[in-house]
Amino acid sequence: MKAKKILLGLAAGAVALTLAACSGGRGGGDEAAEGENKGALVGIAMPTQQSERWIADGENVKKSLEKLGYKTDLQYANDDIPTQVSQIENMISKGAKALVIASIDGTTLTDVLETAKAQDIPVIAYDRLINGSPNVDYYTTFDNYQVGVQQATSLLTGMGVLTEDGKDNPDAKKEYNVELFAGSPDDNNAKFFWDGAIDTLQPYMDKGVIKVPSKQTEFEQAAILRWLPETAQKRMENLLQLDGDTKLDGVLSPYDGLSIGIISALTSGGYEKNALPTITGQDAEVGSVKSIIAGEQYSSIYKDTRALGDQAVKMVDAVLNGKEPEVNNTKDYDNGEKVVPSYLLDSVIVTKDNYQKILVDSGYYSEDDLK
Ligand code: GAL
Numbered sequence: 001m002k003a004k005k006i007l008l009g010l011a012a013g014a015v016a017l018t019l020a021a022c023s024g025g026r027g028g029g030d031e032a033a034e035g036e037n038k039g040a041l042v043g044i045a046m047p048t049q050q051s052e053r054w055i056a057d058g059e060n061v062k063k064s065l066e067k068l069g070y071k072t073d074l075q076y077a078n079d080d081i082p083t084q085v086s087q088i089e090n091m092i093s094k095g096a097k098a099l100v101i102a103s104i105d106g107t108t109l110t111d112v113l114e115t116a117k118a119q120d121i122p123v124i125a126y127d128r129l130i131n132g133s134p135n136v137d138y139y140t141t142f143d144n145y146q147v148g149v150q151q152a153t154s155l156l157t158g159m160g161v162l163t164e165d166g167k168d169n170p171d172a173k174k175e176y177n178v179e180l181f182a183g184s185p186d187d188n189n190a191k192f193f194w195d196g197a198i199d200t201l202q203p204y205m206d207k208g209v210i211k212v213p214s215k216q217t218e219f220e221q222a223a224i225l226r227w228l229p230e231t232a233q234k235r236m237e238n239l240l241q242l243d244g245d246t247k248l249d250g251v252l253s254p255y256d257g258l259s260i261g262i263i264s265a266l267t268s269g270g271y272e273k274n275a276l277p278t279i280t281g282q283d284a285e286v287g288s289v290k291s292i293i294a295g296e297q298y299s300s301i302y303k304d305t306r307a308l309g310d311q312a313v314k315m316v317d318a319v320l321n322g323k324e325p326e327v328n329n330t331k332d333y334d335n336g337e338k339v340v341p342s343y344l345l346d347s348v349i350v351t352k353d354n355y356q357k358i359l360v361d362s363g364y365y366s367e368d369d370l371k
Helices: 002-023 028-032 052-067 081-093 110-118 144-159 188-206 229-243 256-268 286-293 305-319 355-360
Strands: 041-046 071-076 098-101 123-126 138-142 176-180 250-252 300-302 342-345 348-350
Touching (some): 041 052, 041 081, 052 071, 071 081, 081 110, 098 305, 138 144, 138 305, 144 188, 144 300, 144 348, 176 188, 176 229, 250 256, 286 355, 305 342, 348 355
Parallel strands (some): 041 071, 098 123, 123 138, 138 342
Antiparallel strands (some): 300 348
């Protein structure tokens, strides 16, 4: 019996080697041995528990993998790069057969991914692209450029530059004062959000309809390292100083956490809670949806993390079973070493008008969650 198993194993190995040689791809060895990875350990590396979304992401991926019979090792790195590196090293030494990684800094995992590669462990980049390493097999995320377009579009609608149906508003004012924020410069997504938003706002900036009183219109000036709310709050406080008496009509914020910091700065800087500028966001986190319902934050971008989790799990299950995961983008996500085959999901603008339909009716949140 035992001998038979070994023989079968050898045969599977030979097939695997042949397939790997043919495809020239990585991970081919293990993947081809169908069934061999049943019940395998999968490492899930998440950046932080400071934000609800990553907690939900981690839990979703873990649950769905376990439903398929995999074992999981879910770790959060407290936004600390060395912690994330050592967590991934541990996953590899515990025998993980695949890794799902939402990186903190997309450029700091090159060495640990070398180790993964040496052991033929496939790597799925989760939501954030891992840069500078050839050892990233697949990537799943949302259409990040489009997220930026949606943020800017909702800013324009909220301020009244555009009407609800996206047309130029005949009753618009001549000028709108807007300050701009960007995400963490070490997160590949941040530049995509920014580019989508700025491409959308630029025509209005060129016409002088949108003015940036601080003149801080470069990504580097607007970026908030590690997406920290308190850093955004400080920057907003500084901007209010710079802007003097100019009343703001809008603030482009790329993430709910930053919006919370921005709102704190604005309210302590003299804005009434019911007369805040139009403020955008992202992730539709509970606290921020409540703020939208209360009429403080104007919009957020809903990214169904359940769907993202499912996509990552499908990718893991495919590679561990010798199959090609489904992708729908093979051009936009160049990590400096290769274009990583990606699966992009769609996002939705959420405001007070549609949160019920988008967030509650879909079961993402219950009524009670938002009370
Ligand atoms: C980005 C992610 C956003 C937001 C942000 C801060 O990478 O795409 O949805 O969560 O990180 O956590």
